[in-house]
Amino acid sequence: MADNKEKIVNQVDKDVDDMDDEEVDRNIAQEVLKRPDILAYLQDQYAARDYIRSLPAPVKKRVKALKKLQSESIKIEAKFYEDVHKLECQYHSKYFPLYDKRDAIVNGTYEPADDECDWPSDEEEDYELSKELKEKVKLEAGGNGKTKEQKLEDEKVAGIPGFWLTVFHNVSMLSEMVQVYDEPILKHLLDVRVIILEKDPMGFVLEFHFSKNPYFTNTLLTKEYVMKCEPDENEPFSFEGPEIYKCVGCKIDWNKDQNVTVKTVKKRQKHKSKAQIRVVNKIEPNDSFFNFFNPPAVPEDPNAEIDEETQALLSSDFEIGHYIRERIIPRAVLYFTGEAMDDDDELEEEMEEEEDDDDDDECDSFSFFLKHYHTTF
Numbered sequence: 074m075a076d077n078k079e080k081i082v083n084q085v086d087k088d089v090d091d092m093d094d095e096e097v098d099r100n101i102a103q104e105v106l107k108r109p110d111i112l113a114y115l116q117d118q119y120a121a122r123d124y125i126r127s128l129p130a131p132v133k134k135r136v137k138a139l140k141k142l143q144s145e146s147i148k149i150e151a152k153f154y155e156d157v158h159k160l161e162c163q164y165h166s167k168y169f170p171l172y173d174k175r176d177a178i179v180n181g182t183y184e185p186a187d188d189e190c191d192w193p194s195d196e197e198e199d200y201e202l203s204k205e206l207k208e209k210v211k212l213e214a215g216g217n218g219k220t221k222e223q224k225l226e227d228e229k230v231a232g233i234p235g236f237w238l239t240v241f242h243n244v245s246m247l248s249e250m251v252q253v254y255d256e257p258i259l260k261h262l263l264d265v266r267v268i269i270l271e272k273d274p275m276g277f278v279l280e281f282h283f284s285k286n287p288y289f290t291n292t293l294l295t296k297e298y299v300m301k302c303e304p305d306e307n308e309p310f311s312f313e314g315p316e317i318y319k320c321v322g323c324k325i326d327w328n329k330d331q332n333v334t335v336k337t338v339k340k341r342q343k344h345k346s347k348a349q350i351r352v353v354n355k356i357e358p359n360d361s362f363f364n365f366f367n368p369p370a371v372p373e374d375p376n377a378e379i380d381e382e383t384q385a386l387l388s389s390d391f392e393i394g395h396y397i398r399e400r401i402i403p404r405a406v407l408y409f410t411g412e413a414m415d416d417d418d419e420l421e422e423e424m425e426e427e428e429d430d431d432d433d434d435e436c437d438s439f440s441f442f443l444k445h446y447h448t449t450f
């Protein structure tokens with residue numbers, strides 16, 4: 074195979090030596106037009122622009138016509154996503170009764186009946202195996218006697234304590250945000266909901282419902298994400314569907330000395346004219362989950378530049394908001410039990426494998442030809 078490749082390269086070298094530059098360009102362009110595999114390789118190697126420049130004027134004109142068709146296709150795609158969003162809004166309300174019941178069960182205002190709890194569990198086999206042992210212990214305890222385990226089971230524990238805090242701990246991107254001093258506050262988190270906005274603007278609002286607590290007076294904290302579903306005028310072909318472009322938090326009315334998003338730092342300060350040194354208290358930002366409700370501001374002007382640090386913060390924020398909406402709220406119980414974590418790990422592994430495969434892909438059988446003449450294209 075290597076010998077054949079070398080022979081072809083040598084033959085191409087000889088043919089090129091016998092042609093002037095203009096003829097080389099023309100022949101290569103004609104050959105490329107006949108070989109879709111070479112075209113694909115050129116696109117993968119970001120060499121398509123150079124190739125386009127070498128096309129005859131009539132062909133370039135036809136390419137422009139195709140781009141115009143592509144632009145119309147993208148408009149149809151945008152309309153498709155808008156209609157999908159409307160359909161999602163219609164179905165969204167159907168989940169409300171289920172979320173209401175979940176809220177009631179978690180917070181102890183509703184006790185599910187036995188038939189509502191009829192769901193297979195991985196622990197059932199272990200339970201059946203230990204059932205006989207429990208009966209034996211009961212007999213040894215005097216018939217009507219109860220073990221410590223049974224007494225604990227009889228205790229009236231309201232709802233599912235720490236449900237949402239456990240969910241947050243089981244989601245890596247949220248657990249990184251939650252600090253030790255956030256946990257007592259998050260134990261007051263009753264429910265997390267999403268409200269989908271159909272239009273003006275398109276987007277969604279995350280709602281965090283809290284019980285009365287000594288930390289702040291709010292019982293509802295919100296985070297709104299605004300989306301757009303229109304191709305960019307400057308880069309219409311980059312359109313891939315609805316995207317979040319800004320978010321708006323809310324003001325938290327902290328009680329005195331309870332604001333965990335700031336900290337007081339003592340600093341030594343030297344007087345400019347005197348040699349005296351004094352200690353002053355300075356308020357500085359503090360890491361906290363509740364910074365989530367105070368995102369960076371986005372300029373109203375869509376063409377305004379955003380510095381890299383702010384852009385990185387916004388990108389991370391958008392990812393978290395989207396994840397809460399799409400994964401955590403609909404599947405909260407699976408994150409509470411840890412089952413959804415396994416699914417997420419498998420998905421991440423699959424994505425990493427796909428990326429590795431893309432990196433390891435070797436170029437096709439014509440790559441040596443294109444690399445050999447990369448200066449010509």
